[in-house]
Amino acid sequence: MRRWVGRVIVLPKPSVNDPQGLAVLDGLSSLGFSGIERVRVGRSVEVYLSSEDEQEAARELDEMCRRLLANTLIESYTFEVCEEPDE
Amino acid sequence: MRRWVGRVIVLPKPSVNDPQGLAVLDGLSSLGFSGIERVRVGRSVEVYLSSEDEQEAARELDEMCRRLLANTLIESYTFEVCEEPDE
Numbered sequence: 001m002r003r004w005v006g007r008v009i010v011l012p013k014p015s016v017n018d019p020q021g022l023a024v025l026d027g028l029s030s031l032g033f034s035g036i037e038r039v040r041v042g043r044s045v046e047v048y049l050s051s052e053d054e055q056e057a058a059r060e061l062d063e064m065c066r067r068l069l070a071n072t073l074i075e076s077y078t079f080e081v082c083e084e085p086d087e
Numbered sequence: 088m089r090r091w092v093g094r095v096i097v098l099p100k101p102s103v104n105d106p107q108g109l110a111v112l113d114g115l116s117s118l119g120f121s122g123i124e125r126v127r128v129g130r131s132v133e134v135y136l137s138s139e140d141e142q143e144a145a146r147e148l149d150e151m152c153r154r155l156l157a158n159t160l161i162e163s164y165t166f167e168v169c170e171e172p173d174e
Contacts, residue, residue, distance in 0.1 A: 001122070007096075009094075009096070009131045010131070024132065024156070027155050028134075028155060031155060033136075033147065033150075035137040035138060036135065037090070038134075038135040039133065040132070040133040041130060041131070041132050042130070042131045042132075043128060043130060044096045044128070044129045044131040045111065046098065046125075046126065046129075047115075047123060047125075047126050048124040048125040048126070049122050060120065064115055064118075064120060068115060068118060069111070
């Protein structure tokens with residue numbers, strides 16, 4: 001079994017209200033940052049897992065996203081899989 | 088001015104307790120996923136901004152991370168900057 005890390009990004013879909021994003025935009029403006037058009041805030045998740053090969057790790061990660069990590073009604077997700085060197 | 092999107096990932100530093108990560112690990116195990124060693128949960132932030140060039144956009148994003156988006160005592164951040172095509 002080889003070791004992998006899946007880096008998942010979950011973000012609210014464009015049509016969904018994102019109050020956290022609005023709050024961060026306000027905060028950045030208050031700090032003097034200008035030229036910011038839009039901010040979206042979501043989650044990032046790193047999953048360290050063992051799996052036979054990259055394809056199997058990606059299949060498992062996709063299932064984790066659909067079943068637990070993302071609410072696919074209102075959120076979209078992307079992930080990448082990288083091999084972890086043995087310690 | 089050109090338009091950019093900064094994709095920021097904020098994660099708890101390895102030495103910091105991550106109760107959300109433990110909860111997600113428990114949840115995944117309950118759903119029957121095996122072979123998971125560790126999970127870390129943080130935030131992802133997309134910032135759409137205007138800036139003269141990529142270097143300036145990256146400089147602004149780094150300052151946003153240090154001043155608002157990440158708590159650098161307990162969190163680490165990474166980001167990438169991509170140019171947004173004009174609509």
